[in-house]
Amino acid sequence: MSYRDEIRRGIARREFSVQYQPIYDIQAGRCGGVEALLRWQRADGRWERPDVFIAAAEAEHMIIPLTRHLFELVAADMAQWQAPRGFHVAVNVAAEHLQGPTFVADVRRLAAQIATQGPRITLELTERSLISDRKEVVRALQTLRAEGVDIALDDFGTGHCAMSYLQAFPLDFLKIDRGFVNAIESLDGDAPVLDAIIALSKRLALRTVAEGVETAIQFAYLKRQGVLHVQGYLYARPMSSDALARWLPTRG
Numbered sequence: 124m125s126y127r128d129e130i131r132r133g134i135a136r137r138e139f140s141v142q143y144q145p146i147y148d149i150q151a152g153r154c155g156g157v158e159a160l161l162r163w164q165r166a167d168g169r170w171e172r173p174d175v176f177i178a179a180a181e182a183e184h185m186i187i188p189l190t191r192h193l194f195e196l197v198a199a200d201m202a203q204w205q206a207p208r209g210f211h212v213a214v215n216v217a218a219e220h221l222q223g224p225t226f227v228a229d230v231r232r233l234a235a236q237i238a239t240q241g242p243r244i245t246l247e248l249t250e251r252s253l254i255s256d257r258k259e260v261v262r263a264l265q266t267l268r269a270e271g272v273d274i275a276l277d278d279f280g281t282g283h284c285a286m287s288y289l290q291a292f293p294l295d296f297l298k299i300d301r302g303f304v305n306a307i308e309s310l311d312g313d314a315p316v317l318d319a320i321i322a323l324s325k326r327l328a329l330r331t332v333a334e335g336v337e338t339a340i341q342f343a344y345l346k347r348q349g350v351l352h353v354q355g356y357l358y359a360r361p362m363s364s365d366a367l368a369r370w371l372p373t374r375g
C-alpha cells in the first residue's frame with residue numbers, strides 16, 4: 124500500500140489526533156492561545172513521527188485532505204473547552220494548500236464551525252510557502268485577514284527566501300525559530316541574530332512569538348527584549364484536547 128493510501132486509510136480509521144501546545148501572552152500574563160499539532164497513532168499502537176508523515180503527505184499530495192481532516196478534529200475538540208475571549212488557535216498550513224484553489228473556502232469552513240466558541244484562527248505559514256504564486260497568495264491572505272484571521276510566519280530565519288517577502292505579504296505574527304532562542308545562554312550574554320530579528324519585527328510592526336523556550340533565562344531575556352509571546356516546554360508541552368480542557372481553567 125502506498126503511503127498516500129495509508130494516510131487516507133488512517134483518516135478513515137480515525138488514527139489522527141491533535142495535540143495543543145499553549146502559548147503564553149507575556150503582557151496579559153496568561154495563556155493567549157494554542158498551536159494545533161497533528162499526531163498519528165497507527166492501528167498497532169506505533170506513533171508515526173510528525174515531521175516524517177507531514178513531509179510524506181506534502182510529497183504525495185495528501186496534505187490538503189489531511190489538513191482538512193485536522194480542521195475537523197480541531198472544530199470537534201474546541202467544542203469541549205472554554206476558551207477565553209481573544210484566544211488564538213494556530214494551525215500549520217502547507218504551501219500546496221495555501222496556493223491551491225480551495226484554501227480560502229477550507230479556512231472559512233473552520234471559522235464557521237468554531238464561530239460560537241469565538242477564538243481567532245492563526246494560520247502558520249513557512250517562508251517556503253511564500254516563494255511562488257505571489258499575487259494569488261497575497262489575495263487569499265488579504266481576504267481571510269479582512270475576515271479576522273491572523274497570519275503568522277513560522278520557523279522564521281530558517282528558510283531560503285529573500286526578506287523582501289516580509290513586506291510583500293500581509294503578516295501579523297513572526298514566530299522566531301527555536302534555533303535563535305537556543306542561542307540565549309545567559310541574561311548578559313548576547314544573541315545578536317535574535318536581537319536583530321526582534322528589532323526587525325518591531326520596525327515591521329509584527330508581533331513576535333518565541334518558539335522552543337525551555338529555560339527561565341531564555342524567558343527572562345525574551346521578556347526584556349520585548350517579545351510578546353512565548354511557546355515551549357518551560358510554559359507547557361503539547362497536550363491532548365482533554366488535558367487542555369483541564370489545564371486551561373487552571374491557567375486562564
Ligand code: G
Pocket residue numbers: 159160161162173174177190193215216217361
Ligand atoms: O510536534 P512537532 O513534532 O509536531 O511538529 C513537527 C513538525 O510538523 C513541525 O514543523 C510542525 O510545524 C509540523 N506540523 C505539525 N502538525 C502539522 C499540521 O497539522 N500541518 C502541517 N503542515 N505541519 C504540521
Ligand code: G
Pocket residue numbers: 144160215247277278301334335336337354355356357361
Ligand atoms: O515547526 P513548528 O514550529 O510548527 O513545530 C512546533 C514543534 O516544536 C513541535 O514539534 C513541538 O513539539 C516542538 N516544540 C515545542 N516546544 C518545544 C521546546 O520547548 N523545545 C523543543 N525542542 N521543541 C519544542
Ligand code: G
Pocket residue numbers: 147152153154338339340342343357358359374
Ligand atoms: O501566568 P502563569 O503563572 O500561568 O505563568 C507561569 C508560567 O509562565 C511559568 O511556568 C513560566 O513558564 C512562565 N513565566 C511567567 N512569568 C515569568 C517570569 O517572570 N519569569 C519566568 N522565568 N517565567 C515566567
Ligand code: MN
Pocket residue numbers: 158215247277
Ligand atoms: Mn508551527
Ligand code: NA
Pocket residue numbers: 277278279298300334
Ligand atoms: Na515553528
